[in-house]
Amino acid sequence: MDQERRQRLRQVTEKIIGLPILPTVVAQLIALIDDPKSSARPVAQLISTDQALTAKILKVANSAFYGFPREIATVQLAIVVLGFEQVKNLSLSVAVLRRFSSGNEHRLFDRQRFWDHAIACGVAGRLLARKVHPRFEGEAFVAGVLHDIGKLILIEYFFDEFSEALELAETEELTIVEAEEQVLGVTHSDIGGWLAEKWNLPPSLVSAIAYHHRPEEMEEPDELVHFIHLANALVRQHQIGTSGDSHPPTLVPDVAARFKPNPEMTNEKLLDHLSEGLEAELEKAQIFKDLGDS
Numbered sequence: 001m002d003q004e005r006r007q008r009l010r011q012v013t014e015k016i017i018g019l020p021i022l023p024t025v026v027a028q029l030i031a032l033i034d035d036p037k038s039s040a041r042p043v044a045q046l047i048s049t050d051q052a053l054t055a056k057i058l059k060v061a062n063s064a065f066y067g068f069p070r071e072i073a074t075v076q077l078a079i080v081v082l083g084f085e086q087v088k089n090l091s092l093s094v095a096v097l098r099r100f101s102s103g104n105e106h107r108l109f110d111r112q113r114f115w116d117h118a119i120a121c122g123v124a125g126r127l128l129a130r131k132v133h134p135r136f137e138g139e140a141f142v143a144g145v146l147h148d149i150g151k152l153i154l155i156e157y158f159f160d161e162f163s164e165a166l167e168l169a170e171t172e173e174l175t176i177v178e179a180e181e182q183v184l185g186v187t188h189s190d191i192g193g194w195l196a197e198k199w200n201l202p203p204s205l206v207s208a209i210a211y212h213h214r215p216e217e218m219e220e221p222d223e224l225v226h227f228i229h230l231a232n233a234l235v236r237q238h239q240i241g242t243s244g245d246s247h248p249p250t251l252v253p254d255v256a257a258r259f260k261p262n263p264e265m266t267n268e269k270l271l272d273h274l275s276e277g278l279e280a281e282l283e284k285a286q287i288f289k290d291l292g293d294s
Contacts, residue, residue, distance in 0.1 A: 012158070012186055020153075022199050025050045026095040030200065033088045043084065044076035047091065056094045056291055057087065063287040089142040092201075093122070096145065097291045100152045104159050108166040109151070109244040115289075116241025118145050123285045124231035127278055133223060140227045143208035145288075147228050148243050150192030150209070151176075158184065166244050176245035177213050189213050216252050226255045230274060237271045238278070 021027070029046055032038050048054050054075055061072045061082060072078045079087050097115065105111060122144030129140035154162040161183050169179035180187045193210025204224050211218050212228040233249035235241070251267045260270050 012184060012191070020099060020195075022092075023050070023053075023095050023099070025053060026091050027200070029091055030088060033084045034202075038084070040076050040079040040084075043079055043087070044074070047075045047087075052098070053091060053094060056098075057090055060090060060094070060287050060291070064284040065287055067284070083138075086138045089138040093142050093145045093288070094291050096149065097288065100149070103152065104155045106155065106159075106163055106166060106244075108170060109155055109162075110242065113241040114148070114151070114243050117235060117243045118148055118241070119285055119288045120235045120238075120240040120282060121145070121147055121228065121231045122288075123281045124234050124275075124278060125227045127281050128227045128230055128234075128274060129224075131274075132227075136224060136227065139202075139204060139224060140231075143205055143224055143228050144231050146192070146196070146205065147209055147212045147232060148188060148192065149195060150188030150190065151244060153191050153195060154180075154184075154188055169245065169247070173247070175247045175250075176243075187213070214252075215255055221254075221258075226258065229255055230259065230271075233267075234271050234275055234278070237268070238275065240282070 022030075025046060029043065032043055032046060047057065057075060057078060058072060060066070061078045062068070066082065068081060072081055075087075082090070101111075101115075103111065122141040125140035125144035126137050129136035151162070154165075162180075165176065165179040165183040168174060168183060169176050172179070174182075177187045177189070189210050189212060193206050196206040196209050204222070207218065207222055208224045208228045211222070211225045212232055215222065215225045215229050218225060229252065233251050236245075236249040249271075251270070256267050256270055257263070259274065261273070265273070
């Protein structure tokens with residue numbers, strides 16, 4: 001990020017009073033799981049202090065999303081079956097869905113359809129990772145769910161400016177990123193990346209949120225960023241939900257080239273190719289639609 005944008009980002013974010021923080025349990029959970037000395041028992045004990053979080057984790061763990069043949073009745077068993085990283089990513093997704101399930105609305109920004117888009121991006125990111133690097137599945141899901149979180153900050157704390165950007169994008173046929181740059185001087189991905197840093201999320205997640213629209217600006221190619229860039233375009237092509245941007249999806253050429261079976265394939269054909277299996281995965285992810293309820 002250039003110096004001028006950094007300065008503008010600092011000016012914008014310093015105006016935010018009461019910036020949302022992660023629930024204490026989730027913040028502690030991230031730190032605990034990142035400690036190589038951790039075991040399943042203290043992680044399970046920590047999660048169990050939040051009854052709502054516990055119930056939602058078990059609900060998802062027993063859903064078609066994971067498809068285990070036997071019931072997972074305890075958090076400790078969920079940790080053993082899913083693994084530390086999956087439980088951390090699931091907890092983070094649940095916490096953010098709960099925290100931002102309600103708030104300001106705009107005729108061009110429907111919160112329910114925003115979450116439909118975000119969850120679908122998580123599902124698409126997970127599907128893409130499974131096809132290329134399965135070890136990224138859990139991280140790709142949570143990165144997809146969180147990739148547009150900056151828009152939720154903007155609509156809550158900068159409603160007038162974000163509304164102006166939404167209207168500008170519609171009337172001038174701009175992308176929401178272009179409109180945000182004109183109105184605010186920073187974008188939702190800048191804000192989202194900054195928030196992810198403040199939450200002490202893993203650097204890979206920070207990058208996926210901050211660079212999902214502009215992966216070419218990263219010094220080194222990043223697989224997770226590429227997955228989310230593609231997932232976002234894929235979901236928008238299929239018009240699943242909306243995130244306040246009606247502009248047709250575009251792909252960065254270098255990212256598209258890495259995933260094309262042959263150089264002659266068009267981007268539209270590439271997205272069709274990559275979407276194989278998406279509909280079935282979206283059906284399994286229906287469980288996430290009601291996780292925002294307290």
